[in-house]
Amino acid sequence: MITPPEISWLAIAPDLALTLGAALVLLVDVQWKPVARVHAWVSGVTVAVAAGLTVAQWIQAAPADALAFSGLITMDGFAIFTRLVLIAATALGLAAGWRFVAGLGRRGAEAIALVLLATSGFSLMVASNNLVMMFMGLEVGSIALYVVAGLARERRESEEAAIKYFLLGSFASAIFIYGVALIYAGTGQFEIVGIRDLLAGFVVSSPAVIYIGVGLVVVGLAFKVSAAPFHAWAPDVYQGAPAGLVGYMATVAKVAGFAAIARILLTGVLDLSGSWLPVVAGISVVSMLLGSVLALVQGDVRRLLAYSGVSHAGFIMTGVVGGATDAVLFYLAIYAIQLIGAFAVVAVVAGPDAAGSSIDQYRGLGRRSPLLAGAFTVILLGMGGLPVTSGFVAKFGVFTGAWAEGYEWLVIVAVVATVVALAFYIRVIVVMYMDEAQEEGTLRIGPERWVLVLAVAATILWGIFPASLLDLAADALPI
Amino acid sequence: MVTLADYLPIGIMLLLAAVFVAVSLIASRLVRPDRPTAAKLDPYESGIVPETEPVQRFPVKFYLVAMLFVIFDVEIIFLFAWASIYDTLGWYGVAAIFIFTFFVAETLAYVWKRGALDWNVHRRARYIPSGATDEAA
Numbered sequence: 001m002i003t004p005p006e007i008s009w010l011a012i013a014p015d016l017a018l019t020l021g022a023a024l025v026l027l028v029d030v031q032w033k034p035v036a037r038v039h040a041w042v043s044g045v046t047v048a049v050a051a052g053l054t055v056a057q058w059i060q061a062a063p064a065d066a067l068a069f070s071g072l073i074t075m076d077g078f079a080i081f082t083r084l085v086l087i088a089a090t091a092l093g094l095a096a097g098w099r100f101v102a103g104l105g106r107r108g109a110e111a112i113a114l115v116l117l118a119t120s121g122f123s124l125m126v127a128s129n130n131l132v133m134m135f136m137g138l139e140v141g142s143i144a145l146y147v148v149a150g151l152a153r154e155r156r157e158s159e160e161a162a163i164k165y166f167l168l169g170s171f172a173s174a175i176f177i178y179g180v181a182l183i184y185a186g187t188g189q190f191e192i193v194g195i196r197d198l199l200a201g202f203v204v205s206s207p208a209v210i211y212i213g214v215g216l217v218v219v220g221l222a223f224k225v226s227a228a229p230f231h232a233w234a235p236d237v238y239q240g241a242p243a244g245l246v247g248y249m250a251t252v253a254k255v256a257g258f259a260a261i262a263r264i265l266l267t268g269v270l271d272l273s274g275s276w277l278p279v280v281a282g283i284s285v286v287s288m289l290l291g292s293v294l295a296l297v298q299g300d301v302r303r304l305l306a307y308s309g310v311s312h313a314g315f316i317m318t319g320v321v322g323g324a325t326d327a328v329l330f331y332l333a334i335y336a337i338q339l340i341g342a343f344a345v346v347a348v349v350a351g352p353d354a355a356g357s358s359i360d361q362y363r364g365l366g367r368r369s370p371l372l373a374g375a376f377t378v379i380l381l382g383m384g385g386l387p388v389t390s391g392f393v394a395k396f397g398v399f400t401g402a403w404a405e406g407y408e409w410l411v412i413v414a415v416v417a418t419v420v421a422l423a424f425y426i427r428v429i430v431v432m433y434m435d436e437a438q439e440e441g442t443l444r445i446g447p448e449r450w451v452l453v454l455a456v457a458a459t460i461l462w463g464i465f466p467a468s469l470l471d472l473a474a475d476a477l478p479i
Numbered sequence: 480m481v482t483l484a485d486y487l488p489i490g491i492m493l494l495l496a497a498v499f500v501a502v503s504l505i506a507s508r509l510v511r512p513d514r515p516t517a518a519k520l521d522p523y524e525s526g527i528v529p530e531t532e533p534v535q536r537f538p539v540k541f542y543l544v545a546m547l548f549v550i551f552d553v554e555i556i557f558l559f560a561w562a563s564i565y566d567t568l569g570w571y572g573v574a575a576i577f578i579f580t581f582f583v584a585e586t587l588a589y590v591w592k593r594g595a596l597d598w599n600v601h602r603r604a605r606y607i608p609s610g611a612t613d614e615a616a
Contacts, residue, residue: 007571016578023585030592 008068010057011075011127014050014083018090018120021046022113029109036102043112047091050119054083066479071191072130074479078325079127081476082259085333086126086252089340090119092451093248096344099446100244100352104151111151115248118144122256126263129479131180131190131217134260138176141256142169142224145249149241157355161240168223168233176220182213192268193479199271207272214269214276218261218283225257226250226306227313228287235298238306244352246302247343250309251336258316262328265320267478273323281321281410287314288417295424301349301357304424305342308383311421315398318414322401326473331394333469334462338383338391341455344448345376352446362428364437372443373432375452382459384425385418390462393470543595554583 009016025042028034058080066076094101094115101108121140128134146169150162180190186209189195204210219230226234238246265276291311298304312335319328349365349372350357366373382389395418399411462469518524561568561576568575590596 019582023582026589027585030589 008073008075010053010060011068011073012124013053014057014087015120015124015127017050017053018046018116018123021049022116022120025109025112025116029106033106036098036108039101039109039112040098043094043116044091046116047087047094050123051084051087051091054080054087058084067129067193071193072133073124073127074129075127076479077476078259078263078329078478081329081473082126082255082332083123085255085329085336086119086123089248089251089255089336090115092337092340092344092454093245093251095447096247096340096347096451097242097244097352099444099448100152100242100347103353107151111148111245114144114148114151115245117141118148118249118252122252125256126259129192131183131192131264135173135177135180138224138256138260139173141252142173145169145253148245148249149237151245152242152353152355155240155353155355157240158242159240161237164233165237165241172220172223172230174220175216175223179213179216179218179220182209182216184213186210186213192263195268196270199269207275210269210272211275214264214272215279217264218276218280221257221261221264222283222313225254225261225313225316226310227283227317228290228310229283231287231291231306231310231313234309235303235306238309239300239302240355242353243302243343243347243350243355243357247340247347250306250343251339254309254313254316254339255332255336258313258320258328258332262320262325263478266323266325270323277321277405277407280317281407284314284317284321284410285413287311287317288414289314289420292417292420292424295421296427298424299359301346301359301362301428302343304359304428305339305346308421308424309339311417312383314417315395315414318402318407318410319398321407321410322398322403322405324397324401325478326470326476327394327397327401329473329476330397330466330470333473334390334394334458335383337455337458338379341379341452341459342376342383344451344455345372345379348372348443348445348448359428359431360438362432363435364432366433368437368439369443372445372452375456376432377429378456378459379452380425380428382463384422386422388463389459390466391459393463393466397470540598547590547595550583550586554580 021043024046025039028038028042032038057075058077066074068075094112097111097115101111104111118141121137121142121144123137125134125137125141128137146162146166149165150158152158153162183195184190186204186207187195187198189198223230223233234250238250241249265273265280269276288311291307291309291314295304295307295311298307316328316331316335319331346357349361365376378389382391385391385395395414399414402414403411557579558576561572565572565576
């Protein structure tokens with residue numbers, strides 16, 4: 001006799017809305033062949049409905065019904081907060097990439113559908129309490145992103161980005177699922193809460209297989225968030241993928257990957273923290289130093305942002321070491337907005353479907369387009385973590401957590417890496433304001449301007465008044 | 480706890496399969512008349528004599544049809560599983576299978592409208608190259 005699982009449609013309602021929206025975009029496209037504006041409305045309404053349903057989850061969320069579908073899905077604050085970040089990233093990403101999407105002609109609908117499907121997959125991933133469900137979400141999201149990377153298929157760089165992302169990404173997924181299998185072999189559990197209860201209630205006499213499993217899971221997810229030494233794909237992919245959408249791609253993969261890392265390590269196997277803390281701290285150190293130092297020598301702004309992403313992955317890992325999910329969530333939310341904003345600038349300067357964006361294109365940008373250069377300056381300083389920007393609050397949060405955990409040396413390395421990182425952010429700013437322009441002509445800007453306005457506002461306002469978002473992140477606790 | 484003895488049925492099954500193949504081959508060799516001719520030894524007894532080995536480029540539309548077949552084949556598998564316990568699952572099962580069927584039907588409608596089921600590639604609606612306007616459709 002099979003008992004049907006307890007149903008909570010609300011728990012998957014945002015994902016369902018995103019998937020239905022993707023289907024709707026495709027059907028409207030083949031049936032009526034409308035202009036791009038119609039797609040903007042359909043996808044905009046889809047994202048708004050998904051955001052509304054997520055807010056409804058937040059209002060209704062109670063610990064009693066945090067688990068749904070026989071423990072496959074959770075509706076805890078952690079999942080809801082991360083999902084909101086993902087949906088916001090989708091809205092901003094589509095706006096930043098809109099000129100690219102509209103330029104694709106009839107293929108534009110497929111780009112929108114892929115973006116919505118990627119979000120629904122990652123949103124399922126951050127809300128899953130079951131490791132296999134997490135893998136499902138990871139794959140739905142990742143496979144959609146592989147295709148997005150190759151959307152500008154007339155260019156060889158885009159194809160290269162797609163094939164590299166696909167090969168290394170599927171390799172990472174395979175490592176992840178092997179780790180899940182070993183964790184199951186060691187604990188007999190797929191459910192993260194179940195693993196936590198098992199480890200809290202029993203002494204595992206031979207935990208080696210669990211250690212190997214956790215290690216493989218961390219490696220697989222470190223690939224997805226481009227933490228060193230698993231970052232090799234990131235610069236090539238960020239350089240080759242269509243400029244408009246690469247900010248979205250980078251952001252959702254990082255947010256979902258870190259949410260999964262935080263959930264598995266801080267909820268699932270927290271009792272084994274003595275064994276994984278040094279490893280995560282090591283990944284963090286390598287990422288921070290390697291990312292910051294290699295970003296110094298990049299001649300391409302997109303590669304620079306990729307290596308800065310590696311160092312940011314290291315900073316977020318210090319938050320995982322600190323063990324406070326709210327610091328990690330705050331950092332992810334802030335970094336998501338800034339990353340999409342930075343790539344929106346790239347999309348304006350280099351063109352929405354271009355590959356690469358040499359730093360020469362930014363020379364004299366302060367005179368060619370003062371507003372654009374000003375926005376990029378604020379975003380870069382925010383990424384660097386200068387005081388009065390939200391990046392400073394975010395870095396302060398993750399560093400205090402690691403310091404309190406007794407990882408003082410990690411915080412010292414992180415501060416050194418922050419200073420090194422500031423050097424390459426400031427190098428771009430210097431180039432924008434001090435050098436003579438090498439290219440003439442006005443830059444065309446589309447809906448990217450709204451992304452930039454929001455990114456600048458978020459960087460400054462949450463830098464001065466961080467309490468609103470900090471409180472929200474502090475309420476967003478995992479089960 | 481899974482012991483080696485639990486795999487015994489699989490072992491017996493493998494053994495039976497091997498015995499069946501051996502017995503069939505040996506029995507047919509012993510019973511049948513054995514009068515080979517050149518025509519009988521050809522892969523195809525009738526039809527056009529093949530000139531080249533079929534290691535060559537196939538039109539991509541065959542792969543398209545194969546992929547579509549897999550999609551609808553998988554749908555049938557899910558429908559069978561649901562149909563066998565639909566009364567237990569109740570309205571949850573109905574809702575779930577309807578959502579699933581909607582997406583499969585949507586896939587069919589999409590590929591149909593896009594011309595993937597049109598065998599004549601030249602008549603198929605072509606992609607608009609990047610940079611063209613929407614109205615050019």
